[in-house]
Amino acid sequence: xxxxxxxxxxxxxxxxxxxxxxxxxxxxxxxxxxxxxxxxxxxxxxxxxxxxxxxxxxxxxxxxxxxxxxxxxxxxxxxxxxxxxxxxxxxxxxxxxxxxxxxxxxxxxxxxxxxxxxxxxxxxxxxxxxxxxxxxxxxxxxxxxxxxxxxxxxxxxxxxxxxxxxxxxxxxxxxxxxxxxxxxxxxxxxxxxxxxxxxxxxxxxxxxxxxxxxxxxxxxxxxxxxxxxxxxxxxxxxxxxxxxxxxxxxxxxxxxxxxxxxxxxxxxxxxxxxxxxxxxxxx
Amino acid sequence: xxxxxxxxxxxxxxxxxxxxxxxxxxxxxxxxxxxxxxxxxxxxxxxxxxxxxxxxxxxxxxxxxxxxxxxxxxxxxxxxxxxxxxxxxxxxxxxxxxxxxxxxxxxxxxxxxxxxxxxxxxxxxxxxxxxxxxxxxxxxxxxxxxxxxxxxxxxxxxxxxxxxxxxxxxxxxxxxxxxxxxxxxxxxxxxxxxxxxxxxxxxxxxxxxxxxxxxxxxxxxxxxxxxxxxxxxxxxxxxxxxxxxxxxxxxxxxxxxxxxxxxxxxxxxxxxxxxxxxxxxxxxxxxxxxxxxxxxxxxxxxxxxxxxxxxx
Numbered sequence: 001x002x003x004x005x006x007x008x009x010x011x012x013x014x015x016x017x018x019x020x021x022x023x024x025x026x027x028x029x030x031x032x033x034x035x036x037x038x039x040x041x042x043x044x045x046x047x048x049x050x051x052x053x054x055x056x057x058x059x060x061x062x063x064x065x066x067x068x069x070x071x072x073x074x075x076x077x078x079x080x081x082x083x084x085x086x087x088x089x090x091x092x093x094x095x096x097x098x099x100x101x102x103x104x105x106x107x108x109x110x111x112x113x114x115x116x117x118x119x120x121x122x123x124x125x126x127x128x129x130x131x132x133x134x135x136x137x138x139x140x141x142x143x144x145x146x147x148x149x150x151x152x153x154x155x156x157x158x159x160x161x162x163x164x165x166x167x168x169x170x171x172x173x174x175x176x177x178x179x180x181x182x183x184x185x186x187x188x189x190x191x192x193x194x195x196x197x198x199x200x201x202x203x204x205x206x207x208x209x210x211x212x213x214x215x216x217x218x219x220x221x222x223x224x225x226x227x228x229x230x231x232x233x234x235x236x237x238x239x240x241x242x243x244x245x246x247x248x249x250x251x252x253x254x255x256x257x258x259x260x261x262x263x264x265x266x267x268x269x270x271x272x273x274x275x276x277x278x279x280x281x282x283x
Numbered sequence: 284x285x286x287x288x289x290x291x292x293x294x295x296x297x298x299x300x301x302x303x304x305x306x307x308x309x310x311x312x313x314x315x316x317x318x319x320x321x322x323x324x325x326x327x328x329x330x331x332x333x334x335x336x337x338x339x340x341x342x343x344x345x346x347x348x349x350x351x352x353x354x355x356x357x358x359x360x361x362x363x364x365x366x367x368x369x370x371x372x373x374x375x376x377x378x379x380x381x382x383x384x385x386x387x388x389x390x391x392x393x394x395x396x397x398x399x400x401x402x403x404x405x406x407x408x409x410x411x412x413x414x415x416x417x418x419x420x421x422x423x424x425x426x427x428x429x430x431x432x433x434x435x436x437x438x439x440x441x442x443x444x445x446x447x448x449x450x451x452x453x454x455x456x457x458x459x460x461x462x463x464x465x466x467x468x469x470x471x472x473x474x475x476x477x478x479x480x481x482x483x484x485x486x487x488x489x490x491x492x493x494x495x496x497x498x499x500x501x502x503x504x505x506x507x508x509x510x511x512x513x514x515x516x517x518x519x520x521x522x523x524x525x526x527x528x529x530x531x532x533x534x535x536x537x538x539x540x541x542x543x544x545x546x547x548x549x550x551x552x553x554x555x556x557x558x559x560x561x562x563x564x565x566x567x568x569x570x571x572x573x574x575x576x577x578x579x580x581x582x583x584x585x586x587x588x589x590x591x592x593x594x595x
Binding site: 080081082083085086088089090091138139140142143146168169170171172173174175176177178179180181182184185186187188189192206207208210211212213214215216228229230231235236239240242244245248249253254257258259 | 439441442443445446447448449450451452454455456458459462463478479482483485486498499500501505506509510511519520523524525526530531534536579582583586587589590591592593594
């Protein structure tokens, strides 16, 4: 049975999907310095602000286009879709949120996986997309990540994961939490077979994704300014009433405390990954 | 024709009935309760029951890890410290005897009065707590002792220092350590199984849950604050994400439910401890395998199938 049958009819929803949320800043205005750019200007700089160095968020497809050798990426498991195991309904039903996210991003869920080469070095890629329900990890993200591990293991190539996630997907309840041990098990199996994992953390990587595979890389990298905390700053401020340091949870702070191997500028990411693939013996 | 809810309940009943793990414990009570429930099937009967579980799981008189440690584990000796920088009192580790053999115990610990609560940080561990747990796991591994973990936490502590000390990485590594263990492992959620902070010590060959415990991806208040934009809607959130034991069993997240005395574990801690002990012994006996590679393979296979996809 095709997965399409259990998906909802999205036509009605598509009317709403295109409207930008009120009060949200223009996506091409730099939150760091307020400079404004045209799309083509930002594309040329890999969506990094030429003025202050702020790294704009990237969708999964844009990220893959920046990292993979042209034409080398072959996607896998793109047909996997979330079910609604709890018949979850908050202010809106979960299937409606899924449909809207699919229309907005063109993706089936919050991760895109497949094999690719980076400067000629073959690897498996697992790239998350924050635009799909905040990059939250539910059954599909977990399953696709695990399959990427398995392919990396059997093809004896390294896995490069690029995470961007608010954490586990609440709408899948306890099954979302189970994706933590599920992905941890997959990394364990990859390592047992001699495979390698390079984990790249991008803004933001928080909650369940940070507390599972993203922290377990042989090498862990982050983009400048990426928030990587288990609990978000708002939760910490509300719960503890502590004054948060300016660099709370940021990659720069995490590097200082020893949780990261390196902070890598976006333009350096491709050559750095290529080097690591060679060093880890996959290329 | 049976409604979908009725079919689900029937399936639950048959699952519970077939579970030999619960033989000897108060299974008949649980069966009777579910049968009652089936008989008075109304529209969405579970919301209220779920909230009752939330309240019982957080009941201030509910037995905590150390209450069970002294009742279940003969000769219990507590081990302190992560051998790095601290002794996190939100996590208790120790050696004791269960069913005539030495086991290692790891569990979260809440406090009962204000002083104790502060000392235990309300059962919310820092990364140091998970490193202390990993140290105890390594000890179990070295000596071939089975590992028992008891889960009871609102979540890992969300604080500035906790983040600086690597909360996310510690939770990830604690899970990875549990996956790697070459000894049989059993986890039981005895109160609140709060998110990553809970699963950090709950990756086991057999995972149990007490009848009135909850196990969830986020607290009802946290979920309500995000999705309803109002923490006061916690009841609605709990009814939506279903953190109760029966739902966790149904979703394959736990292997068995451990019965509690009528009215909840706090009404009779001794009886609750006896039931938990029986559950732990049955689960350990059920793991059987002693070959490390085989144990790891089976453990991974158990988690490999977690989750539900469309059309599958």
